[in-house]
Amino acid sequence: MKLTLEEIAKAVEGRLIGDNAVVTAVSTDTRTISNGALFIPLKGASFDGHKFIDVAVENGAVAVISQEEINTTVPVIMVEDTHKALGDLARYYRSIHKIPVVGITGSTGKTTTKDIVASVLAQKYNVLKTEGNFNNDVGVPLTLFRLEDDTECAVIEMGMNHFGEISYLTHIANPDMAVITNVGVSHIENLGSREGILKAKCEMFESMEDGYKVLNGDDDMLVTVKDKYKNICYFSMNDKNAEVYADNIQPKGIEGISCTIHTKDVSFDVDIPVPGLHMVSNAMAATAIALKIGLNADEIKKGIESFVPTKMRMDIVKTDRYTIVNDVYNANPNSTKAGIDVVAPVEGKSCCILGDMLELGDFGPKLHSEVGQYAIEKNIDILVCIGEISKSMYEGALSLRKENVYYFPTQEEFWEKMGNILEDGMTILIKASRGMHFEKTTERIKEIK
Template identity: 45%
Template sequence: MKLVLQDIIAAIGGRCLNPPSSGHNLITSIEIDSRKVGPNTLFVPLIGERFNAHDFIPDVAAKGALATLTEETTIRDENIIHIFVASTQKALLDLAAYYRSLFQIPVVAVTGSVGKTSTKDMIAAVLSVKFNVLKTQGNFNNEIGLPLTLFGLDEGHEVTVIEMGMNHFNEIHRLSVTAAPNMGVITNVGTSHIENLGSQEGILKAKLEILDGLQKGAPLFVNGDDKLLKTVTSSEHPIITYGELETNDYYCTNVYSEGHMTYATIITPKDTYPIAIPALGIHMVYNSLVAIAIADQLGLSKQDILDGLMAYIPSKMRMNITQTKQGLTVMDDTYNASPDSMKAALKVLADYKAPGRKVAILGDMFEMGDFAPSLHEEVGRYAAMQKIDVLYAVGDLAEHIAKGAKQCEDKNLEVSYYTDKQTFITDLAQILHENDTVLLKASRGMQFEEIVKAIGKVNDNEK
């Protein structure tokens, strides 16, 4: 990164409070974390409910930072250039938009209620066969993380694949305007964040804000099997659909899983061919379909695509399948949860060829608002209809999962409820049997990875 300070000031509409006398004005990094600051850094101090990073301006000055943004008119340290802006958060987005504009490369933006990360990872895996790809890391999909991702661009990158998350209206709008994508993807419209958005129609409206920054004429890829997304039209953007239905531009048939692989036949507008994916579930075929569609747009060969699909590696805690020393198969899908992703995970468990019992450990799903009880019960009823043996519901809201499962007439499903995670962990040694296949899934705030670690300790006979 090499940015001229005066260009930065112009891009964000800032005002320099103490212009430098030396004329030194080259910025080589932008940081929001004072611990990562070094020479020639621009520091962006954000303000949260419990912190004000302006307090660290003297610290970053001592580390050699060249300049800092500020919402204050006070000079905190004369040894660092202060650039006044009305909002450092907005300035961060404006600066990221300016920096992104310096790169004339394809930017693929992915949003949706479920599957954003796995879709982003799949697209990046396929495109990486031919291009040097920068992709969103971890959960850097919000109004802080997306700018930091874009700041990672350098002259060696040829494609960027970014993830866009949101909780409220206008968030996708701001992210899309910042990233100015050349291609957009909406994976589905579920019930995540329905507490804030009111209805699935509200969620659709929020997701379609991706069009606000999508470059004119750029394609939008949507899940054509989704009851709301299949209604999407645009006079300014081609709509390319994918899914299982033959009415889609890209669709699949003959889907099946074997071992840790999923297989399918893909039908594109120009070709038909079999694919293999090192991951389980029909939802992974959906992710592959949109990756293939984007790869076609960027001129990858069929062999490139097949190689890219095989190179896919899921992000941590997203249906990672491991074996313990004592013969348990653990399906760690604990990163987050919604009704749709819960059902998809349960379907993976049900279809898995397991030597022993199939056990689902499900926890609370957050941000459901008044819909929470009914949506948790819906997941319970769905679980009872799958070919699984045992269901453990853990957490306050998860009581409704157990209730929904018990409403069904399947007497073969053993259902148990635990009010809290620690009590459940205490009982793990008695709960799990040799050769069990165990699925774990809950919203991030439940921290179900603690159960995953506890399972490993129990099976390794650790105290």
């Protein structure tokens, strides 16, 4: 990155105080400041980055964007709102880079789809992708600031839990192509219904009327927009007439799943190294994007087969006593059922340790109960439900089976008893919403000798 302060001031509609200079990075966090960086202090209900401007300068910041009058030794660009300035600057910086940008959203599978799309595109291009949880109104701009002169395409994950958020992120990232993985019930507490969630996800199309839109044709909500937008490509495991279609699907336990992917121009067999039927959908989405950008079938196959998921997402951990499916990064009803589907057919005994799925509002108890029933219907040998809302999951499971169903209000209470519940050779799914921090339980189980 090389931007002048005059250039930045124009992009954010700000007023430069001090000499012009060149910045080589942008940061909102004094802990990540590098020499030559521009510091943008953000202000929220319980924090104010303006208090740390001196620290930012000490750590190497050569300029600051501020919405408050400040005394500092470096040039300042004055604006009305630093949060808006962050987005405006990211939009400008993205506009400088004339490269394909893929935006990815959906109720479940955003991160995994982002990773597999990036893995495939990396077979031919230098790819920038969203890292970690940088998928919101701060993370997306910070991701775009990582664009370099040699970046050839970008894969940007976009998260949301309210109306207007995808619209804002799309305005900043200006994607040429979009993927919507599915429309589930995540954030239904804020959006009211699946229809509301669909509307929020489709905000991505507002500024890309002619852009390429890759949608899950097996999702009952996404198929309803077929005639509403142009340039839609559907992928499906059920509709042979879809633009991308998969058959010959062969689960390989926790080692992965194989399938044959077809389009009107190519067909190829592929071994996906991560388990779950949902991975076939993710691979089809990657295929659709890759073909549009110019990859061939061999490159797509190699990219899918070399895919490595983000940490704590279907991460297979083998200990001396157990095989752990560590899927603790986040959870909602659809993704939890997908996780259950992975461990249900394994050889030996299966165990699901499941925690609260958050942001479901009044729908929470019913949806938790349904997940508990689903686990029993799939013949999970041992079900452990942990957390306040998961009491409903426990009760749902009990309505179908009394044996080997356990409930604990907290993880700590489960840890005290887990030695009497878990058995050698078990395959164990561990899954809950991010706010439950179930990686603690994963670490506890890994320590069992």
